[in-house]
Amino acid sequence: MNWTRDTWTDELYGQLLEDLVSKADEDYRLFNSKLIPTEDTSLGVRIPVLRKMAVEIAKGNGAAFLDIPKGNCHEEILLEGFVLGRYRCGYDEFIRRTNSFCHRLTNWANCDSVCASLKQVERYREAFFQNIPLYLQAEAEIVRRFGIILMMNYYLQDGYIDQVLERIDAIRDDRYYVSMAQAWLFATAWAKYRDKTCDCMRKSQLPDVTINRAIQKMRESNRVSKEDKEMVLRWKR
Incomplete structure (x- = not known):
C-alpha cells in the first residue's frame, strides 16, 4: 500500500x-x-x-x-x-x-x-547550531543525547569543531545515554580533528566514567591509530 x-x-x-x-x-x-x-x-x-x-x-x-x-x-x-x-x-x-x-x-x-x-539540519546548519544548546540543557536524558548526536552527525567540521568540543566538555551528566553519546562524539571527532580532540580530552574535567567510555570507544575505532589507542589508555581514570 x-x-x-x-x-x-x-x-x-x-x-x-x-x-x-x-x-x-x-x-x-x-x-x-x-x-x-x-x-x-x-x-x-x-x-x-x-x-x-x-x-x-x-x-x-x-x-x-x-x-x-x-x-x-x-x-x-x-x-x-x-x-x-x-x-x-x-x-x-x-x-x-x-x-x-x-x-x-x-x-x-x-x-x-x-x-x-x-x-x-544541513540546509539550515548555521541557524540550527544556535538552537542545539536548548537540547543540551534539557533535563531529559534522551533530549540531551539528541543534541549531542546531532552535533556528532552534522557539526564535526571546520567552523564548528571548537564550539562542539567546548559544548561537550561543559556537560556534567554521568547518566548512561548522555555519557555514552559524549564518548562516541569524542571518538568520532578524534578521527577528524585529532589534535583538537586530544587537547580537549587531556584538559577535560568531565566525570571519570565519561572519559573512560571515550577511551573505550576510541580503542574500538578503526579510525584511531594503534599508537593513539595506546596513548589514551594511559589517560584512564
Whole structure:
C-alpha cells in the first residue's frame, strides 16, 4: 500500500497502524527487545520499511501527517521522525516541529536513527547550531543525547569543531545515554580533528566514567591509530 496522501484523518492513521502491524517481524521485535528499554512498545518493523513509508508520506501532505496525534510505540516515533526529516518546510516550522518532537523520543535507538535522518539540519546548519544548546540543557536524558548526536552527525567540521568540543566538555551528566553519546562524539571527532580532540580530552574535567567510555570507544575505532589507542589508555581514570 502506498501512503502518499493529500489529507490525514484519525481513521486513516488507524489504517496505517494496521499496515505497520502487518509488516511486523516477530524475530526482529525480540531482537530489538534486547537492545532498547523493555518498557517501550515495539512492533518489530524494520528500519528500511519505515523509511520507505516515510518517503511516501512526505511526498504527500507531510504537515497533515505530522499534526495527527500519535501513540508512543517505537515504530510510530521512528516513522514520525523520518517524515520530519523528509518534510520540506521553512526554518521556523522545522525548528518548531523538531523542538516539540525531540520530547517524544524514548530511547537511544529512535534518538540516533532520527538524528541521522534530519537532513534539513544541513540546509539550515548555521541557524540550527544556535538552537542545539536548548537540547543540551534539557533535563531529559534522551533530549540531551539528541543534541549531542546531532552535533556528532552534522557539526564535526571546520567552523564548528571548537564550539562542539567546548559544548561537550561543559556537560556534567554521568547518566548512561548522555555519557555514552559524549564518548562516541569524542571518538568520532578524534578521527577528524585529532589534535583538537586530544587537547580537549587531556584538559577535560568531565566525570571519570565519561572519559573512560571515550577511551573505550576510541580503542574500538578503526579510525584511531594503534599508537593513539595506546596513548589514551594511559589517560584512564
